[in-house]
Amino acid sequence: MKQTTAIKIATGVAAAAIGGLFLYSRATRPPVINAKVPQPAKPVDLTRYTGLWYELARHENRFQKNMDAVTAEYALEPGGKVGIVNSGLRAGEDERDIARGQAIVADTETGAKLKVSFFGPLYTGDYWVLDHGDDYDWSIVGEPGGRYLWLLSRDPHPAADQLQTLFRRIEALGYDRWALRITQHEPGPE
Incomplete structure (x- = not known):
């Protein structure tokens, strides 16, 4: 029972860390400077x-x-x-x-x-x-x-x-x- 509780806590901590990283990355993105990004103009070799x-x-x-x-x-x-x-x-x-x-x-x-x-x-x-x-x-x-x-x-x-x-x-x-x-x-x- 202690092992199951430890696994649940570790899983919760990992989920919180991943969620925190996701929120941090979203919060630190630069602002939009082009709301209508065009498709690429030509093919690339x-x-x-x-x-x-x-x-x-x-x-x-x-x-x-x-x-x-x-x-x-x-x-x-x-x-x-x-x-x-x-x-x-x-x-x-x-x-x-x-x-x-x-x-x-x-x-x-x-x-x-x-x-x-x-x-x-x-x-x-x-x-x-x-x-x-x-x-x-x-x-x-x-x-x-x-x-x-x-x-x-x-x-x-x-x-x-x-x-x-x-x-x-x-x-x-x-x-x-x-x-x-x-x-x-x-x-x-x-």
């Missing part, structure tokens, strides 16, 4: 999408708070999965924060919608490539809830006119460009 990307701007979120020099690297893995390594430097720190994850294609017709997990199979998030350059030199990434947005580029220091063109494209997709935080990278060569 994951072979061309793989490689190193530099984050140019993002809608600030708790897991990247005060982070600059942010990169994302994607690699095709066996079984059609995509390996992910995100990293960046937090203000005042010298060592990069690194997060490793995996993605699977959720929309095999276009390849533009993926399910991403950094915490194992219990939590997955949507990753939509809303638009990208024909040469895969830039990418705008979001998710269907309109809370997250990233502007990625192969070049950490694109020309000012190209950057303005990308911000206009973000606005055309229905996002408030002024809600984005510009990501700082080490200065490029003069």
